[in-house]
Amino acid sequence: MSNVSLRSGFLLGGIRARQIVLAVRILAGGALAIFALSTPGFTSPLSINSLLNAISFIGCVAVGMTFITITGNIMSLALGATVSASALVFLASLSLGVFPAFLVAVLFGVVITAVQGAMVGYIRANPLLVSIAGLSLLIGGAALATGGQRIYPGGEGLQAFKGRVAGIPIEALYFFATVVIGQFVLSWTRIGREMVMVGSNLRAAIAAGIDTARTITVAYMLAGAFSAVAGILLAARYGSGDMELGLGYDYTAIAAVLVGGTAIQGGSGSVVRTLIGVTVIAIIATVLLLRGFSQQWQYLITGLIVLAVIMLHTIGERR
Amino acid sequence: MIRSLLLNPTARPFTVMAGSIVVLALIDRGTGFFFSMGTIFSVMQLFATFGLVALGLGLSILIREFDLSVAGIVGLAGCIAVMTGAANPWLGLLLGVGAGLLSGLIQGIIMTKLHLSSVGVTLGGLLTLQGMTYVLTDNKTIGYPNISVALDLNAPIAGLVSVRSAACLAVFVLAALVMNYTHIGRDVIATGSDRRAARVAGLNTDHVVIGVFAASGAFSALGGVLLSYSLSAASPVALADVLATAAAAAIVGGVSVVGGRGSPMGIAAGVLTLCILRSGLSAIGVEPHVHDLVTGFILIAIAFLDAPELFRRVTSWRLAHAERDAAQTKLQ
16 A cells, blocks of 8 residues: 555665565574474474464465455455355255355355455455455345354265375365465466456556456455355364354454565465465464463464564565 | 435535435334434444544545554553553543554554555554453453443433543544644645655655554544443453444545545544444344345445446446447348
8 A cells, every 4th residue: 555656765775675684584484493393292293283274274265365465455354254154155055965065155255256356346446345345245144044043064074174184184185275276376377467467557457458357356256266165164174154153364364465475565476475474373373382372472472473574574575 | 416415425424324314214114213312322322332443444544544453452442441440540541542542653653664554564563452452351351340430431411422422422523623624634635645746745744644543543542442441341352343344434434445535524424324224223123134234235335436447337338338229220
């Protein structure tokens, strides 16, 4: 949101500042690694497992959020509600079988965000306002459909989304799949590269003949699909669901996106960066837990670190 | 006429508010549930809960920033007030509002001196403030022993407003006076309209940004302190929907997300609209989730009307249709 032209001539020359920031990043990464590995119990299978689980649920949403941020639409406040609502759709349609239920839930997530993306893309409606409207409609619609009751699975087959393969939690496999798909779309497909261009300069993208409205709509659809995957994994994990399931995932996801170093003003970033962001936040939480910090100190320290990392990134991006 | 009442951004908040009242009154059909002193009182109580946060957030949107941290400040200020104000409620009020002011100042200085975006900084601020609240309260709900303060704050004045909602109204009136009749208001609008032009014209826009974030922090903190006092309790689990509700209220209230447009009285109308819908719908016996649906549809409608490309799309679609029709008549 801040003016790009403001980003000049601060303290040091651009290259020098960037070198310093790079050095600080490497130092911080090294410090985090040493801090984590020297924590007793960090490398135990139990702790690695809980780390992978923590990464997986939030990670899917964060990968989805990355697409919204990269196309220059800041963030969506409705992704958490999309997670919950897709979980409810998945559980309710399990009677059709696991695979159809998966498809129905993902389709649901895609349609919900496609409508929002189309409004943002085709008539340039404000993304934050549209997402708040989506949030209200999802909460109201879900209460109307469920009568405020918890939803329990309508059929068998939740096992497909939990447990482990070769010692790795299935949730983590799904998450890594979303990272691979997401990064593939972003760097190897035409629409992915168009997303970056739309985010970095909308007018130039229009001048270059890009169908910016379609590009933004597709970015939102991907966000919906990945959020729905998170919802399905959460539904399988807990065996039932309500609208509280994905509460607050929007904020954690955007924090992960920003800690990874994707620019909030759009046009620069990647899914792999988001993977790094999610992992850093999860490692900090795990280390704090293992070192005996209470829940409340974990919140505070994580908040301070997120603030510091976001400041560090934005200083590094200036030229 | 109706077109200009809905499209003119200054008039629209009041049109939407009047429209909601008329529709609810029609549904109510004079059974008296909607137009009762009780409903008006509960609308004003809700107004006191969300109004000041919406005012703070709205001012930040007005200068083309977005203060996510308001949700964290509400919780932190409430907890500080409850923990320090047991003997003297004014001390708790002072410390709570002071904390909000300080947090807004610090974030504003970080943003302007380091040229950072407000979403990033205030997201970090939100997480940090929430963490501080958890640490201060030790992850528990803190009771406020001085019950008489709650009774005093919620005491009705003329049956319509409580002391708390009257205080909020007073802050809105004060903010409106400052925005309309002082150079501060003019500077804020100028910064929101075109920051570079404002700076070229000799305005120190950094000071305006820092000032707006300090005000946003102080207003939200005041709202949080009053809420915690009137509930006689503070809890680190922030009101989950504070941020979305406040943003919705500010935008229904005519604050433009492209900056430079909006007024405290408009924001007040926006907050009142959402509160009237919430208490009005429950007063006439509609199920609570209908409120979310109605709010969602109003927001969608505003998003549509405010979308810069809407009329271009509609016009080009019409032209295409006209051309196709013309081509078809020619063929016949």
